[in-house]
Each structure stands twice: as structure tokens, then as C-alpha cells.
């Protein structure tokens with residue numbers, strides 16, 4: 001690991017005034033320290049956000065929605081009674097992140113902004129995402145890579161909470177040059193075709209301050225299902241978040257989002273629309289999920305993800321019914 005300066009500013013202004021192109025923001029450090037130790041990033045300055053007041057708050061305003069500060073620990077989200085009751089999909093996604101130790105240290109902001117887990121990226125390979133000359137996954141070990149949305153680079157987005165937040169139609173608040181901008185989750189993350197060196201829209205020095213989730217409708221039910229290779233803590237092979245407004249077992253409105261399949265949390269608006277008005281039954285779900293991911297372009301070793309997506313989607317909708 002290279003030597004670096006370590007700052008603990010007391011305000012966002014102080015953090016941003018001290019930020020330069022060789023700086024990295026530091027929240028829980030569970031990802032950023034791994035990147036330093038593995039020599040994937042070598043910042044000269046780490047700026048820890050933990051002493052900035054207000055970033056670690058969860059606040060619910062009835063009729064409006066829920067605000068979660070970017071420094072809120074993932075374990076606090078998983079355990080929060082109101083989140084468990086009203087935003088179940090987010091509590092379940094948070095609960096599925098890594099291990100209890102990592103959830104106690106890792107923060108929501110860090111979870112959303114963590115870098116991809118592609119083993120070539122994390123290893124000693126000068127790949128395209130590290131400004132190198134090729135993608136080693138294309139003809140290499142690509143069983144965990146994406147099946148859709150990849151272009152020159154085939155990472156999958158690693159955050160479980162991001163998948164749930166997109167399904168909940170959340171917005172991400174970003175402090176930028178003394179102003180706050182609010183961005184829908186879907187616009188926060190970018191594809192390799194937009195910029196192969198970054199995974200989100202953040203510009204140097206911009207800080208995620210908060211996530212806002214609107215008030216759920218009274219008839220909303222939500223769940224998160226995650227398929228992992230090992231029974232213990234692991235990243236998603238495929239995950240699915242479902243936010244459904246329903247009357248008895250008829251779907252009135254649906255927001256389905258998948259993780260583990262694309263470089264960003266993935267949704268299919270046409271599929272969501274087709275679910276409207278459906279009475280949930282095994283036969284109907286078999287039919288509507290049969291055409292899911294028709295546009296997927298799996299690599300040599302990850303075609304198994306397509307039937308997995310269909311089956312997990314069917315399963316979560318049946319659970320909700």
C-alpha cells in the first residue's frame with residue numbers, strides 16, 4: 001500500500017475544499033482499503049466522511065418518505081423496524097450484504113459507490129477498466145460476468161442495496177460545488193458504453209449525502225431474493241427486487257429490478273408494464289417470464305443466468321402473491 005495523507009473533515013465544504021484528483025473519499029473503508037492493498041488504486045489522500053454531522057441519520061416523514069444519510073451503516077438499515085415494515089425490499093437487500101462484520105462497518109454511500117468485483121479488475125491485469133488494452137473476461141473466466149448491458153467491459157454491479165433502491169424509485173442526493181443535486185438511481189449508475197473507467201456519474205469531489213425513498217402506497221408489498229453460489233455471505237449471482245402494488249393477488253403496478261446480470265441494476269420497463277393487471281398464478285408467471293432477457297448476450301460461461309433470472313422472478317412474484 002502506498003503512503004497517504006488521512007483527513008477527517010468536519011463539514012462537506014471542508015472535505016470538498018481538500019479534495020484533489022489524487023484523493024479518495026473514505027466511508028467505512030471496507031472497499032477502498034482493499035483497493036489500496038491490492039494496488040488497484042493509489043490515492044495520495046484519504047478523506048474520511050465520518051465526522052461530518054448529519055450524514056448518519058435515518059429520518060421518516062409520514063406522507064413524504066424516508067431519508068437515509070450516506071454514512072448510515074448497512075446493518076442499521078437491515079435492522080430498522082420502519083424500513084423492515086414499509087420498505088422490506090431494502091431491509092432484505094441490506095441484510096444480504098456480505099457478513100455481519102462488514103455490514104457493521106460498511107455504509108450505504110460506500111455500498112452504492114463500491115468498485116466492481118471482476119477478478120481481472122481486482123487482480124494484476126491491466127484491463128480496459130484500468131485504462132489497459134483489453135478485457136480479459138471476454139475469452140477468460142466469465143461465469144460471474146454480465147449477460148446484458150456490457151460493451152467492451154462485462155462487469156456486474158455489486159451492490160445489493162442499489163437494486164432495491166431502484167425498485168423503490170429512490171433518488172440519490174449529491175453535494176456538488178456547494179449545491180445539492182438529486183438524481184434517480186437509474187441515472188446515477190452508468191454503463192461501460194458511457195464511460196468504461198467509472199461506474200457512476202460522480203465527478204471528482206462530489207459526495208453522496210443522502211438517499212430519498214418516497215412514501216409507499218398502502219397496498220405496496222416488496223421483497224428481495226438473492227441467489228448466491230455459497231450458502232454463506234457472498235455477492236449475488238443473480239438477485240431480484242420486486243415492488244408490487246396489488247389488490248388481493250392482482251398486480252396493479254410492478255417495479256422489478258435485477259442484480260448480478262448487468263453493469264448497473266437492470267430493469268425492463270416493458271416487462272413491468274406487462275405485469276399490470278395480471279392475476280398472479282404459476283401458469284401466468286411461467287408465460288410472462290418465458291420471454292425475459294431475450295436480448296441477453298451471455299458470454300461463454302454465464303448463459304445459466306438467463307433461466308436463473310426467469311425462475312427467481314417467478315419465485316418472488318409467487319411469494320408476494
Ligand SMILES: Cc1cc2nc3c(=O)[nH]c(=O)nc-3n(C[C@H](O)[C@H](O)[C@H](O)COP(=O)(O)OP(=O)(O)OC[C@H]3O[C@@H](n4cnc5c(N)ncnc54)[C@H](O)[C@@H]3O)c2cc1C
Pocket residue numbers: 024025026027028029030031032033034049070071074096097098099102105106107108109110111112113114115158159160161202206207208209233234235236
Ligand atoms: C468480502 C466482502 C463481501 C462483500 N459482499 C457484498 C455483498 O454481498 N453485497 C454487497 O452489496 N456488497 C458486498 N460487499 C461490499 C461491501 O458492502 C462494501 O465494501 C461496502 O458496502 C462499502 O462501504 P464502505 O462504507 O466501507 O465504503 P468505502 O470502502 O469507504 O468506499 C467505497 C467507495 O465509495 C466511495 N464513497 C464512499 N462514500 C461515499 C460518498 N458518501 N459519496 C461518494 N463516494 C463515496 C469511496 O470513495 C470508495 O470509492 C462485500 C465486500 C467484501 C469485502
Ligand code: SF4
Pocket residue numbers: 116118119120121127128129130134135136137138145152153154155
Ligand atoms: S470485465 Fe471489465 S473489469 Fe473485468 S476484465 Fe473486462 S474490462 Fe476489466
